[in-house]
Amino acid sequence: MIYAMNEETDNKEKNSPKEISRRNFMMKLSLGFAAASAAVVAIPVISALLAPLLESSPEKWRKVGTVNDFALGTTSLVTFINADPKPYAGVTAKSAAWLRRDDKNNFIAFAANCTHLGCPVRWEAKAELFMCPCHGGVYYKDGTVAAGPPPKPLTKYEVRVYKDEVQIKTKPIPITGITA
Amino acid sequence: MKKLFKKIWYWIDDRTGISELITPLLKHPAPPTRLWTYVFGSATLFVFVLQVITGVALSLLYEPSSNNAYQSLEFITNHAKFGNVLRGIHYYGASAMIILIGLHMMRTYITASYKFPREMNWITGVFLLLFTIFMAFTGQLLRWDANGVWSSVVAAEQLGRVPFIGKYLARLLLGGDTIGGQSLSRFYSYHVFIAPAGIFIFIGLHLYLVFRNGISEPPKAGRLIDPKTYRAWYEKYLKEKSVPFWPNAAWRDVIFSSLIIICIIVLAVFMGAPALTSAPDPSVVHTSPTPDWYMIPFFALFALMPHKIESIAMMLGPLLTIFLLFSIPFISNKGERSPMKRPWAMFGVICVFIFIISLLIVGLKAPWSPHFDAKPLPLSAIKQANPDSTVIEGVHLFYNKGCEYCHKINKYGGLAGPDLTVVGNRLSEQELTIRIVNGATNMPSYGGLLSKDELKRLVAFLASQK
Numbered sequence: 001m002i003y004a005m006n007e008e009t010d011n012k013e014k015n016s017p018k019e020i021s022r023r024n025f026m027m028k029l030s031l032g033f034a035a036a037s038a039a040v041v042a043i044p045v046i047s048a049l050l051a052p053l054l055e056s057s058p059e060k061w062r063k064v065g066t067v068n069d070f071a072l073g074t075t076s077l078v079t080f081i082n083a084d085p086k087p088y089a090g091v092t093a094k095s096a097a098w099l100r101r102d103d104k105n106n107f108i109a110f111a112a113n114c115t116h117l118g119c120p121v122r123w124e125a126k127a128e129l130f131m132c133p134c135h136g137g138v139y140y141k142d143g144t145v146a147a148g149p150p151p152k153p154l155t156k157y158e159v160r161v162y163k164d165e166v167q168i169k170t171k172p173i174p175i176t177g178i179t180a
Numbered sequence: 181m182k183k184l185f186k187k188i189w190y191w192i193d194d195r196t197g198i199s200e201l202i203t204p205l206l207k208h209p210a211p212p213t214r215l216w217t218y219v220f221g222s223a224t225l226f227v228f229v230l231q232v233i234t235g236v237a238l239s240l241l242y243e244p245s246s247n248n249a250y251q252s253l254e255f256i257t258n259h260a261k262f263g264n265v266l267r268g269i270h271y272y273g274a275s276a277m278i279i280l281i282g283l284h285m286m287r288t289y290i291t292a293s294y295k296f297p298r299e300m301n302w303i304t305g306v307f308l309l310l311f312t313i314f315m316a317f318t319g320q321l322l323r324w325d326a327n328g329v330w331s332s333v334v335a336a337e338q339l340g341r342v343p344f345i346g347k348y349l350a351r352l353l354l355g356g357d358t359i360g361g362q363s364l365s366r367f368y369s370y371h372v373f374i375a376p377a378g379i380f381i382f383i384g385l386h387l388y389l390v391f392r393n394g395i396s397e398p399p400k401a402g403r404l405i406d407p408k409t410y411r412a413w414y415e416k417y418l419k420e421k422s423v424p425f426w427p428n429a430a431w432r433d434v435i436f437s438s439l440i441i442i443c444i445i446v447l448a449v450f451m452g453a454p455a456l457t458s459a460p461d462p463s464v465v466h467t468s469p470t471p472d473w474y475m476i477p478f479f480a481l482f483a484l485m486p487h488k489i490e491s492i493a494m495m496l497g498p499l500l501t502i503f504l505l506f507s508i509p510f511i512s513n514k515g516e517r518s519p520m521k522r523p524w525a526m527f528g529v530i531c532v533f534i535f536i537i538s539l540l541i542v543g544l545k546a547p548w549s550p551h552f553d554a555k556p557l558p559l560s561a562i563k564q565a566n567p568d569s570t571v572i573e574g575v576h577l578f579y580n581k582g583c584e585y586c587h588k589i590n591k592y593g594g595l596a597g598p599d600l601t602v603v604g605n606r607l608s609e610q611e612l613t614i615r616i617v618n619g620a621t622n623m624p625s626y627g628g629l630l631s632k633d634e635l636k637r638l639v640a641f642l643a644s645q646k
Contacts, residue, residue, distance in 0.1 A: 053348055057357045079463035086361030090247025092329070093360055096463035112465045117482060118337040119330055120465035122552070127582030128629050133468035134334070135483040136548040136586070136596050138624050146624030148548075149487045172357035173333060175340035175350045178491045 058083045061160070061167040064109075070101040070166065075123045075141065078109070083170040097157055097168055098123055098130070100141065109157035109168050110143050115176050116150040130154065151176060209422030210429040211397040217291075218395070218429075219436040220284035225383065226437035227277045230444070231315075234270040235372070241266075242322075244368035246361045249324035250460050257453060268448025271472075274316050276444055278474045281312050289508070289529055292517040293396035296407040299509035301393060304386040306505045311379045313474075318371035320472045322364070325457040329359055330469035332367065341494045359462045394418065395429070399517035407514055468549070477536050480543030487621075548622075550585035551594035561590040563604070564644045574641025577634055581626065589645065597623060604646030612639045 013019055047054060064078035078099045085093035098110045098121075110130070112120050119134035129146060130139040138147040143154035155174035160167050193199050241260050243252040256263035285305065288294055294302035317335070321328045336350035355362030394414060423429060458467060471479050485493055519526050556579040564571055578584055586596035607615065616635065619625030630638065 050352070052351050052355050052362065055356065057351075077463075077465065082358045082360065084356065084358075084360070088245060088247060089361030090245075091459060091461045092246040092363065094461055094463035095358060096465050113333065113337075116337075118333040119469055120467060122465055124582050124585075126580040129582055129624055131550050131552070131582065131585065133549055133552065134479075136550060136622065138550075140624065140628070147619065147622050149483065149485075149490060151487065151491060172351070173336065173354065173359070175337060175347050176491070177346055178341045178343050178495060 055084070057172060060170050061162075062170055063165050064097075064099060064168050065166050066164050067161060067166060068164075070099060070107070072101055072103060075100040075125070077112075077123070078166075078168065080168060080170065095170065096120075098154075099159070099166070099168070105161060107159040107161070107166060108143070109159045111155040111157065111171070111174050113155070113174055114150055115145075115152045115154060115174065116148070118173065118175075121154065205391060206426040206430075207424040208391055208394075209418045210395045210425040211418070212421050212423045213395075213398050213429065215398060216432060216436070217287050219433050220280050220287055222430070222433035223437040223440050224277060224280040224284055225387075227273055227280060227440060227444070228379065228383070230441055231270065231273045231277065232376070234266055234273060235376075237266055238270055239372065244322075244364060244372075246324070246359075246364040246460070249322070249364055250456070253323060253325070253456055257456065264452050265445075265448050267453035268451065269444055270319075271453050272444040272447045272451075274319055275472075275474060276440055277312055278316055280440070281309055285309060286529060286533070290519045290526070291396065291399050292405075292519075292522065292525070294509045294513075295405050295515075295517060296410055296513045298389070298393050298396060299513055301386065301389045302509045303506060304382050304389060306502075307382045308379065308386060309505070310502065311375050311382065315371060315375050315379070316472070316474050318367050318375065320475070321367045322371055323454075323456065324364055324460050326460060326464065326467040327457045327469050327471075329460045329462055330467065331471055331475075332359065332363060334469065334471075338494055341491050343495070359460075395425075399519070401516070401518040401521050403518075404516055405514045468552070470546070473540065473544070476543035477539035480539040480546070483546070483548040484539075484542070545595070547595035549594070550582070550596060552585060554579075554584045554593050557584060557589055557592045561592055562641070562644070563602075563646060567641075567644070570637050570640045571644055573634075574637040574639070577630075577638045578641060581629065581634075581638070583638075586623070600642060600645060602646055604643045607642075609639050609643045612642050 060083040062080035064080050070076060075098050077096055079094055079096045081093050082095045096112045098112060100108045100110070102108065114121050114132040114134065114137045116132065116135055116137045119132050119137075121130040121132045121137070121139065123130055128141050130141075130143070132138070132148070132150070136148040137145070137150040139150070139154050140146050143156065145151075145153060155171070157171055158169040160169075238256070241252065241256045241263060243249055253267075256267055258264075260266075288302065288305070317331075321332050332354060336353050339349040339353055340346040342349055351357065353366075354360075355366045397414070397417060454472070458464060470476075481497075482490065482494070516522055557575055559567065559572065559575060562571075562575060567575070578587075578589070583600075584593040586594045588595060588599045589601050603612070613635065615623075616630070616638065617625060617627040619627075626635070
């Protein structure tokens with residue numbers, strides 16, 4: 001009997017307006033705390049996920065040889081370290097480009113990536129054509145499209161001659177957009 | 181001894197409730213099918229478990245870093261005990277999973293099991309298909325040889341075609357402006373943590389839905405699905421005809437899955453894992469990237485599509501396909517389920533099947549790729565028995581100028597352009613000259629690349645091919 005009475009008062013108390021608002025407050029408080037802690041954790045997690053977009057993308061001049069390394073009228077493969085190598089990148093920090101020497105002071109550098117889907121084009125010296133192994137893209141020696149699916153000419157790098165040194169200005173891997 | 185074990189088991193079972201949880205799942209009522217076509221889903225699941233186990237084993241031997249992953253793969257392949265077999269199982273397991281999930285999806289579509297009330301079964305299944313393809317692709321990158329490096333560049337280029345945000349997506353995929361130290365770490369995380377977590381969640385949902393909505397009964401022509409009455413009908417049907425899932429229905433699943441896994445192991449032991457290509461050095465450009473077979477249909481599509489619509493198709497194609505897959509249960513979720521009464525649906529599924537298989541076959545041949553390894557055309561392979569010096573020079577030019585990479589003469593050369601073994605019968609000297617000078621859509625114009633004399637010799641040689 002005593003027990004039943006207690007339960008009744010308990011129930012009354014449980015549903016009193018004061019109790020209800022207290023309960024609501026506690027519910028909101030607990031959810032608020034959970035949301036706040038999740039939000040705080042999310043900041044570093046999302047930063048890691050989006051890290052590549054949050055980093056700057058520097059472009060650097062890299063030496064690829066001296067003027068005399070490149071005979072007139074030839075196209076040669078040059079390799080260099082990309083602009084932002086991570087200390088642990090090892091061999092993957094390397095990039096390549098095709099360097100053409102037209103005349104004494106005129107150098108043109110082409111990205112090695114086909115503008116179709118990025119595969120590595122190779123220079124066929126005797127045919128004087130760049131050819132892509134993936135889907136049959138072909139380019140003339142000036143980088144314009146000769147045949148196949150590429151939508152635009154090979155991407156060019158800036159080149160400068162500084163005290164007999166030939167330097168290339170690095171760039172991101174050329175990504176062909178939808179408008180090309 | 182036996183009694184003791186029994187006692188221990190009873191105690192564990194009593195305190196944990198394992199059999200209370202498992203028995204209803206194992207014994208849940210299933211339609212009395214006597215069909216071997218209902219085994220592909222469970223086989224996909226079994227092979228997934230195989231992939232998890234062999235994947236964990238591989239991670240014990242693998243170093244997920246851009247710089248060293250290739251060396252660790254060489255170690256697994258050549259030095260680790262059973263390493264090559266382990267790689268092989270994981271590779272053929274991936275192949276099996278792709279095939280099985282494809283068959284499972286086709287079967288579900290053919291018997292229209294996606295209709296009411298199993299729409300969400302289909303939708304979670306589409307998620308699982310997308311995750312599986314993503315796993316197959318990222319897994320191929322983790323091999324981190326030249327193929328892995330260039331495949332990731334190709335994927336970045338495809339993402340680049342997305343309007344406005346393409347460049348950012350590409351950068352996000354590669355982990356930066358270029359391939360680098362960060363690239364493989366990200367692929368590893370996608371393949372080993374993020375995508376598997378998604379697969380676990382969706383397998384959980386998918387299986388829960390199989391129990392909740394019941395295994396679909398084999399369709400019968402004329403027995404229509406009516407969302408208003410189906411659930412009650414299905415309950416009655418199960419009451420009258422059902423059999424317990426285990427072992428009456430599931431023995432087929434277990435036998436089929438075991439056979440598949442045995443096949444995978446046999447392939448792994450006798451064929452071994454796919455060979456590694458050269459080291460992941462992005463500055464080595466003399467490499468011909470080719471994806472694993474399950475990506476070949478995409479690869480082929482990009483070569484064969486009209487170039488003008490390609491950029492748009494590359495972006496819209498996947499989006500539309502995914503949209504269509506998700507919308508299938510909403511396009512029609514009631515009515516006829518029997519394939520005999522759904523001729524257009526059957527026509528569609530046959531078309532898709534033929535489309536994918538033909539792309540695979542033509543993609544494995546890749547006739548559009550120049551054959552850089554073509555051997556110089558020997559004089560013994562040309563038509564003229566006693567060629568003069570002009571023709572001989574022409575034969576040399578045919579190789580040196582790259583013609584032979586794309587054109588075949590008598591078993592020598594590539595397949596991109598027409599076979600020129602008897603071109604002299606088809607084209608006159610004048611026509612040959614015009615074609616060579618001007619080129620075509622898929623052929624460079626050689627006007628600026630050949631001197632007058634060279635052109636004359638090349639034409640003389642080709643005209644003599646009759």
